[in-house]
Amino acid sequence: MAKGDTAEQQEFFEKRVRPLLVRHCYECHSGASNEVKGGLRLDSRQAAQQGGDSGPAVVPGKAAESLLLSAVRHEGLEMPPGRKLSEPEIQSLTEWIESGAFDPRDHPPEAGEVASETFEALYQDRRQWWSLQPIKSSEPPLLDSSPLLNSIDRFIVAKLREKHLELAPPADAVSPRLLCGHGVASDGIATGAVLGRSRFRILGASD
C-alpha cells in the first residue's frame, strides 16, 4: 500500500482494520467493555497509540514495537484470548501499522455506536458467506487432464489444485462396495448408499 495515499489508506482501514478490531477486540478493549482489559482501549487512535498497562499498542510505522501485533501473533500475549486471527487478518494489521497506522477515529464511539459498529462488522462479514451469494451459472473449470471427470468433479479438482492437492487415485472395483458396506452397517441403508456413492465419485472411479 502506498504510504502517502490517504484515500487508499482510509479504504484499507475501513475495509480491513476497523471491522476486525470491532469484531475481535472491542468486546474487551473499548468503551463498550464491561471492564477494559489490560488498561487498553482500541477504539480510538489516541487510545491505541497510548496503549495499556504495558505501553503503546500501536506504534505507527514500527511493526516490531507494536504490542498489538505481538499479541495477535501469540508471541507472549495471546489475543484474542482462546482463538487466533487468520493469517490474512494478521497480515492486514501488520500492513496497516507498517504503512503508518492511518486511523480516522478521533474520538472513541459511544456505547450505542459500538453496538451498531459491531453489528455492521458482523453483517458485512456474513454477507461474504457462500450461502448468501446470489445464484449464478458458472461454467465448470477447464482442466488439462482427467477427461473422465464430470462437471461437479471439475469444480472439486480445481479447488484441490488451488491448495496444491490432487484427487485420490481411482478406486478399484472392490473399494466402493466396502465403503457402501461400511455405510450400511453404521448408518442404515439410505445413508450408506449416499455415502457410498459420493465417496465413489470423489475417488474418481469411472465404472
Ligand code: HEC
Ligand atoms: C475476551 C476478552 C479479550 C478480547 C476479545 C481481546 N483481549 Fe486483549 N486483553 C485481554 C486481557 C484480559 C488482557 C490483559 C492481559 C492478560 O490477562 O492476558 C489483554 C491485554 C491486551 C494487550 C496488552 C495490553 C497492555 O498494555 O498490557 C494487548 C496489546 C491486547 N490485549 C490486544 C488485543 C487485540 C489486538 C485484540 C483483538 C484482536 C484483543 N486484545 C482482544 C482480553 C481480551
